[in-house]
Each structure stands twice: as structure tokens, then as C-alpha cells.
Amino acid sequence: MKVDRSVSSSAERILAAADKLFYRQGIRAVGVDAVAAEAGVSKRTLYNYYPSKDDLIAAYLTARFRHLEPSDAPAREQILGNFDRLERMFADGSFRGCPYVNAVTELGDPKHAAAGIALQFKEQRRVWFRVLLERLQARDPDALATQLQILVEGALASALVRGDPALARSARAAAEVLLDAAGARRPVRSVRPTRRAR
């Protein structure tokens, strides 16, 4: 298999191949041989960069880690925009569930590095919600953040078994009800008061 070696390093290509195959077909369903072949790299080289499949799995999950940072956009928009992103993901056709939850499910072992990475990611998003909720001066931002996190997780799992993108809209509508009930109907101090909704 011919691969343009100048475009990216071997390590990067291996990681890209692992991401594609692990997510699409499942971690346990894909062997290291397949990953090496997809990356256009010999198995020896793969094991040079990642000493074991478990290391590769951990690297795959870590690479998927996107550091969330609340932006300057209106908090409510940011929160609800999350669900719009979900809807786009569901409609994409290549959606196969949350990679972190999938890894935990597939590996089973709670002591596997993947379990810790998954927990870290989920907690990061929960905190991201909480910061935005504090900005909205919502009641009990911590509890509400957990509930929004549950809605996201539920939309992901539901869309996995029933591939309906509209599930994201259902979750979004529920989130709006929860936000309203927590007294976050409108931003208290919006960055730009004239900005219209969405």
C-alpha cells in the first residue's frame, strides 16, 4: 500500500488509522494488523511507537479528547448549541456512539486506562456546563450540569440504537425546559444584549 510519507509522521498516521477503525468497527473487532495496514506501516513500526494495543487504545482516546473552553458567546446558546452539534453528528451516517462509553463497554475492565480517560472527559464536559450555568445564574448549577450531561449521554445512546437525528432535538427541548425551570430564561448579563436567539 502506497502512502505519502511526507504528509504526516508514522505516529500520526497510525493514530489516524486507529481512530478510523476503532471507532467504526469497534476496538475489539479490529486487530493491530489491520491498523498497521490502514496506516501503511509495518507492524514492527506500530509496536515501536505504541508498545501494546492497550497503549494504542489509550492514545486513540486521548487524541479524541477535545479541550472544551467556554467561549464569549451567550451561555445559553453555547449550551443548546451542544445539542445541535449532536444532531449533525447523528445525521452524518458515520455515527457509532460515544467513543468513550464504547471503550468502557468493550473493554469491561474498570482498571483499564480507558476507563479513567472516559471519566475525565465526561467530567470535563460537566464542568463546562456548570461554568456556563453559573454565568446564567441558574439555580443549583452543579446539579443542573449533571442533568444536562445525562441528556447528552442519553441522546448519544438512544441515537446509537435508533439512528434518528431528531433525538438530539428532543434532548435539546428537554434541556430548554430544565434551563427555564432553573430561572435561566435569559442571560442576566449578556455580552451583547442586542443579539437575537440562535
Added chain:
Amino acid sequence: MKVDRSVSSSAERILAAADKLFYRQGIRAVGVDAVAAEAGVSKRTLYNYYPSKDDLIAAYLTARFRHLEPSDAPAREQILGNFDRLERMFADGSFRGCPYVNAVTELGDPKHAAAGIALQFKEQRRVWFRVLLERLQARDPDALATQLQILVEGALASALVRGDPALARSARAAAEVLLDAAGARRPVRSVRPTRRAR
């Protein structure tokens, strides 16, 4: 391994063994040899009852299928009781996620029988919610049923990566807010007004 053959049929023991091992360790992580050994049955016999592992998987999921029927108890209690059951499951220690979602994740293939069974089960619970919501004369029972389903799914997934039973209470609180917002604050026409909560 000595097994009391009079207690249950071979088929039942095989199914019980599959249930225990598949759920605890994962479908892909458990071989048919292990299931046969756990059931105290030869592999030949196992293949006599279940011609392939896929058949056994389908039987395992079907056997987990509990037919939900709305009872005469107050509808709101029934709905919220669902989340209390979740909390007990999470606290049990042997919780390993939703078996249907796990099967879909582990098998990957959307054409596998497991995918259909999972979908059937989820839809059944959604309808169960809807019937109860209609009884409560809630606004848009269909949409709200989907949202409650998402909450359940989200609690299951969240508890899988972060084993905190309190997540069920968070989901329950969110469900209460959604119910209230849909005008289902109290049962409008309870079946037997004097009947106490079961």
C-alpha cells in the same frame, strides 16, 4: 463440574450462564467454551440448543426482555419509580450498563439480530411511558415519552462510566421538572382514588 440436572433444563442453564457471563464480562470477551463450562454442559450440547453464538446472543437478549405493562398504580409514581429502580441497580455493584446498548456497541453490525431486539425493547419502554403520560393528560405525551427515555438512557450510560448511584436521582429530578412543565403535576383522573401506593 457437578450440576444438579433436575433443577432446570439444559437449555435454561445454558441461558442463565450466558446471561451471567455476557452481561458481566461482555459478549465478545466470553467464548462459547466458557458458557458451556459455566452451564455444566458440553459444547456439543450447547450447539445442539443454540446453533451458533449469534443465536445464543439473540436468545440472551430476548430472555432479558421483560414485558412492561402499566399497572393500576398512580401513573406519576410508576414513571418516577423507574428511576428509583435504576438507583437500586447502580448501587448493586454488579451494574454494567444496559445489556441492549452494550450488545449493539460490542457487535457493531446493525444487521445483527441484537440490533433489532434492542430497538424493540427501547421502543416498548417509550410506549410504556407514553401510555402513562396520556393517563396523566400531559401535553404532547409522545415527545415527553422520548425525553424520559433519553433520561433513562443517559442515567444508564453515565452510571457506567461514573459509578455513582446518585445519577439516578439527578435523572429523576429532571423527569419531575419535565412532568411538571407538561402540566402533569397531579393525576387528573386516578383509577382508584383511595388506593394507596403499592
Added chain:
DNA sequence: TTGCAGGTAAACAGGTCGGTGTACCTATGA
């Protein structure tokens, strides 16, 4: 030119997978 780092291809080791083939055992009922 030489030396060598870093890559390749391919075979191999030791094990597990789903599934089959074979030969033996045993309880039951005609």
C-alpha cells in the same frame, strides 16, 4: 565509503476463537 538509524516484509510463537467430528456412555421404554 562506511556506519547506522529506521524502516520494510514475512515468518513465527503461543494462544483463543467459533464450530465440528467422533466415540463413548446411560436412561428410558417397547
Added chain:
DNA sequence: TCATAGGTACACCGACCTGTTTACCTGCAA
């Protein structure tokens, strides 16, 4: 008494798994 259904024990098959070894190739710098 004997046939048979249904079970057991166990070796076996080919495929695939993670991970290692071997031997060779190639670009580049001293």
C-alpha cells in the same frame, strides 16, 4: 433385551489474536 435419544469428553479444524524475531533495504551524515 435392545434400540435409541440425548448427553459427555475430547481432539481437531482453520482463522485470527497480540506480540516477537529475523533478515533485508534505504537514505543520509561523517
